[in-house]
Amino acid sequence: MLVPVNLKLRWFAIYAGFGLLLSLIITAVFTQVATRQIEEQVGTSLAHVAEQMAHQLEEGMFERLRDLQTAAKLIEVPETGAQQERLEQLIQALYSSYENYAWLGITSADGEVLISSNNVLEGADVSARPWFQGAMQNPYFIGDVHGALLLESILNPDGAEPLRFVDVAVPLKRPDGSIWGVLGSHLNWAWVQELERVAKRGLFDLPEAEIIIVSSEGQVLLGPKVNDDGRLQLRLSEAVARQGHGLQQWPDGAEYVVGLAVTRERQAYKGPEWQVWVREPATEAFKPVRELRWQAVWIGLAVALCFAGIGWLSAGRIARPYADISSKLEHEVASRTEELRRTNEKLERLATTDSLTGLLNRRALIKQAKQLRKRADRHGQNIAVVMIDLDNFKKVNDSYGHSVGDKVLKKLAKLAGKLVREVDIVARSGGEEFTLVLDGSDEKNAKAVTQRLAKQLREAEFSADGETFTVTLSAGVASWSSDQEFEIVMDKADELLYEAKEKGRDCVVAAFESELNTEEAD
Numbered sequence: 375m376l377v378p379v380n381l382k383l384r385w386f387a388i389y390a391g392f393g394l395l396l397s398l399i400i401t402a403v404f405t406q407v408a409t410r411q412i413e414e415q416v417g418t419s420l421a422h423v424a425e426q427m428a429h430q431l432e433e434g435m436f437e438r439l440r441d442l443q444t445a446a447k448l449i450e451v452p453e454t455g456a457q458q459e460r461l462e463q464l465i466q467a468l469y470s471s472y473e474n475y476a477w478l479g480i481t482s483a484d485g486e487v488l489i490s491s492n493n494v495l496e497g498a499d500v501s502a503r504p505w506f507q508g509a510m511q512n513p514y515f516i517g518d519v520h521g522a523l524l525l526e527s528i529l530n531p532d533g534a535e536p537l538r539f540v541d542v543a544v545p546l547k548r549p550d551g552s553i554w555g556v557l558g559s560h561l562n563w564a565w566v567q568e569l570e571r572v573a574k575r576g577l578f579d580l581p582e583a584e585i586i587i588v589s590s591e592g593q594v595l596l597g598p599k600v601n602d603d604g605r606l607q608l609r610l611s612e613a614v615a616r617q618g619h620g621l622q623q624w625p626d627g628a629e630y631v632v633g634l635a636v637t638r639e640r641q642a643y644k645g646p647e648w649q650v651w652v653r654e655p656a657t658e659a660f661k662p663v664r665e666l667r668w669q670a671v672w673i674g675l676a677v678a679l680c681f682a683g684i685g686w687l688s689a690g691r692i693a694r695p696y697a698d699i700s701s702k703l704e705h706e707v708a709s710r711t712e713e714l715r716r717t718n719e720k721l722e723r724l725a726t727t728d729s730l731t732g733l734l735n736r737r738a739l740i741k742q743a744k745q746l747r748k749r750a751d752r753h754g755q756n757i758a759v760v761m762i763d764l765d766n767f768k769k770v771n772d773s774y775g776h777s778v779g780d781k782v783l784k785k786l787a788k789l790a791g792k793l794v795r796e797v798d799i800v801a802r803s804g805g806e807e808f809t810l811v812l813d814g815s816d817e818k819n820a821k822a823v824t825q826r827l828a829k830q831l832r833e834a835e836f837s838a839d840g841e842t843f844t845v846t847l848s849a850g851v852a853s854w855s856s857d858q859e860f861e862i863v864m865d866k867a868d869e870l871l872y873e874a875k876e877k878g879r880d881c882v883v884a885a886f887e888s889e890l891n892t893e894e895a896d
Contacts, residue, residue, distance in 0.1 A: 412659065412660060413620065413621060413631055413659070413660075416580065416631045416654060416659045417613075417619030417620050417631050417632070417633055418619060418633075418737075419576075419577075419579075419580070419633070420577075420580070420583065420619055420631065420632060420633030420652040420653070420654060421617075421618045421619035421633030421634065421635065421652070421737075422576070422633065422735060422736070422737045423573055423576045423577055423583075423585070423633060423652045424585075424618075424633040424634055424635035424650045424651065424652045425633075425635040425650075425736060425737060426573060426576065426735075426736065426804070427569060427570070427573045427585060427587075427635070427650045427652070428635040428636065428637045428638075428648070428650045429736065429803075429804060430569045430572075430573070430804065430805060431566070431569065431587075431637050431648060431650070432637050432638065432640070432643075432645070433804060433807075434565065434569070435516060435540070435542070435643070435645045436640065436643045436645075438472070438542050438559065438561060439514060439516065439542055439544075439643060439645075440872060441468065441471070441472070442514075442542055442543070442544045442557055442559060443514070443544055444876065445464065445468050445557060446544045446545075446546055446547075446557050448464060449461060449464065449480065449546055449557060451548065451554050451555075452488065452489070458489070461480060461489050462489050465478050465479070465480065465489055465490065465491055466491060466492075469491035469492075473565075474561055474562045474564065474565035475491070475559055475560075475561060475562075476539060476560045476561065476562045477490065477491055477494055477495070477559065477560040478490065478491040478557075478558070478559045478560075479491065479494075479495060479496075479557075479558055479559075480546065480555055480556070480557055480558075481500060481506060481555050481556045481558065482554070482555050483510070483553060483554055483555055484501060485499050485500050485501025485502070485503075485506055486498070486499060486500075486501075487499075487500060488555070494528055495528075500558075503541075504517055504541070505517055505541035505542075505543040505556075505558050506543065506556050506558065508543065509543035509544055509545050509556040509557075509558065510545060510553060510556060513544070513545070514542070514543065514544045514545075515541065515542070515543045515544075516540070516541070516542050516643075516644070516645040516646065517540060517541040517542075517646070518540070518589050518590055518591065518646040519538050519539070519540055519563050519589055519593070519595050519646075520538065520539060520540075520541070521538060521539075538562075538563040538595075539560040539561060539562065539563060540560075540561045540563060540646075541558065541559070541560055541561075542558075542559050542561065543556055543557065543558035543559065544556070544557050545557075563595065566587065566595070566596055567596070570585050570596060572805065573585060573652075575729070575730075576729060577652070578729070580654050580658075580659075582654055582655055582658045583652060583653065583654045584597055584598060584652070584653055584654075585597055585650070585651070585652050586598070586606070586650075586651040586652075586653065587648055587649070587650055587651075588606050588648065588649040588651065589646065589648060590646050590647045590648065591605075592605045592606055592607060593605055593606075594606050595648070597651070600624065600625045600626060601625065606625070607625065608622070608624070608625065610622070610634075611623070614632060614634055618633065618634050618635065619631075619632060619633040619634065620632070621656065622653070624653075628655065628656075629655075629656040630653040630654060630655055630656055631653070631654045631655075631656055631659040632651055632652065632653045632654075633651070633652045633653075634649065634650070634651055634652075635649075635650045636648070636649055636650070637650070640865055726738035728801075728802040730780055730783060730784065730802075731783055731784055731787035731802050732787065733787050733790075733791070733800055733801050733802045733808070734799065734800070734801035734802070735801065735802065735803075736801065736802075736803045736804070738801065739799065739801035739803055739809055739811075740860055740861070742799055742811075743759075743799060743811045743860045744860060746797075746799060746811060746813055747854070747856065747860065749813075750813060750814070750856075751856050755813060755814045756814060756815060756816045756853065757811060757812065757813060757814075757815070757853070757854040758810075758811075758812045758815040758816060758817055758819070758820030758851055758852070758853055758854065759809070759810070759811055759812075759820075759851070759852050759853075759854050759860075759863045759864060759866075759867045760809065760810035760811075760812065760820055760823075760824050760849055760850070760851050760867060761803075761807065761808075761809055761849060761850045761864065761867035761868045761870070761871045762786075762790075762807065762808040762809070762810065762824070762827075762847050762848075762849045762871070763804075763806060763807050763808075763847065763848055763849070763871055763875070764782065764783075764786065764806040764845055764846075764847055765845070765846045765847060765848055765875075765879040765880060766879070767779065767782070767805075767806040767845070770782060770843075770845065773838075774838035774839060774841075774843075775838070778836065778838045781836065782836060782845050783802070783806065785831070785834055785836070786808060786831055786845075786847070787800070787802065787808070789827055789830045789831060789834070790808060790810065790827055793823060793826060793827050793830070794810060794812065794823065795813075797813045797814075798810065798811060798812050798813055799811035803864075809864065809867075810823075810824070811854075816853060817851050817852070817853050817884040817885055817886050818884070818886070820851045820884070821851045821882050821884045824849045824851060824882045825882050827847070828846065828847050828849065828880070828881075828882060831845060831846065831847055832844060832845075832846055832880070846879060846880035847880070848871055848874035848875050848879045848880065848881060848882070849870075849871055849874060849881075849882045849883070850866075850867040850868060850869065850870025850871035850872070850873065850874060850882075850883050850884075850885075851867060851870065851882060851883070851884040851885065852866040852867040852870060852884075852885045853885060866885065867885075870883045870884070870885060870888050871883070873888055
């Protein structure tokens with residue numbers, strides 16, 4: 375007996391509808407999960423780059439402040455011609471030590487420029503300038519980015535793109551503590567473009583990503599401008615406000631996956647509160663999801679047709695097996711799941727490791743260090759934190775190129791990885807800055823380990839352009855007690871690192887022998 379046509383049509387419609395509904399549900403759930411995962415992974419990667427950029431901004435400003443504070447200790451009131459000449463040489467040497475110093479000068483207490491780099495503005499009255507007034511009233515002054523004003527006509531006579539500066543100034547004091555003048559500097563904001571170029575190396579998998587720096591007044595200092603007045607006014611999305619990354623709608627209506635970091639204060643430094651945004655257009659970030667969605671739709675249509683065919687045939691023989699259809703569906707889903715898993719693993723590596731050296735990055739360092747702290751507390755063990763910085767690394771890049779500089783960074787990472795134990799942590803926490811977290815070590819043991827690392831690096835030879843050269847490092851060592859935040863210990867070790875720099879570099883300074891501790895005790 376033949377099955378009636380209307381029954382076959384009814385079964386066809388029921389099975390086709392069921393198959394289409396099932397496919398739509400699976401596609402919606404699968405793409406929603408994939409979207410959340412990609413948003414989290416891309417956002418985390420962008421936030422990491424933003425944090426690195428913010429850290430480099432902090433480091434750059436802090437180094438310039440330390441330059442001026444160190445120079446101020448060598449400057450005395452020029453009462454004789456010989457003293458005047460010596461100070462002129464000192465200012466010119468300091469000016470030549472950093473290519474982005476646009477101007478350096480010494481003023482009197484009433485604001486008259488006495489000595490300056492290249493004799494620019496000598497004799498001018500700068501008493502009304504914020505940097506002069508700030509240094510006269512505070513231990514130091516660091517201003518936000520601003521126009522050139524007095525220096526515009528001198529340093530930019532061709533009228534090209536207006537110059538922008540960051541001011542850093544410190545007071546000059548007599549032995550009795552009274553202020554007799556100010557040592558001031560203008561830094562050319564163009565130095566940030568080099569930081570941007572380096573930071574974008576971590577975004578090679580996200581070619582459409584952009585870096586934007588916003589001043590404490592909301593002015594866009596670097597990156598594409600949104601409004602005619604150059605200000606960025608955003609209402610942070612809940613995700614970005616809570617975790618520093620996520621989806622964010624821009625004033626132009628476009629949606630981006632963003633990472634956000636803000637420059638922070640240090641124990642001995644407070645500068646402008648700059649925002650660092652790293653954004654990727656949502657359309658680009660979620661392109662793999664769209665491709666996956668279309669693939670799922672085609673699979674869903676195929677499944678619906680298969681169900682419809684089963685419905686058509688099941689009127690005569692419902693029990694006809696369709697295991698081959700299920701097998702195909704499972705294979706396709708497994709294939710897409712594996713593809714998504716590999717993508718997630720790749721994004722996870724990008725978010726937690728430094729692409730050049732293969733070491734942990736700063737974000738992963740902080741997370742793993744806190745886990746190590748909990749484990750050490752359970753066993754009553756000491757922990758020491760070591761901050762390492764390559765000496766004169768900029769000269770290596772300038773003299774031999776960044777590819778040679780990268781070889782030096784890889785060599786130090788390899789030596790450090792071989793020297794420490796598996797339970798210890800080795801990370802690249804900045805451009806040429808590395809961090810060791812040594813489990814079960816006090817400051818003396820940590821210093822000994824670091825000195826062995828310094829010796830191995832000192833004995834390593836590098837070659838470029840037919841020349842052979844060596845590289846040294848400076849380091850600071852601090853113990854980490856259970857009642858301290860990891861970031862505070864890092865700042866302490868960083869201060870000891872700069873003490874090692876001031877002692878002539880190529881040395882390791884531990885907290886128990888530091889001049890800083892001696893000064894605090896006094």
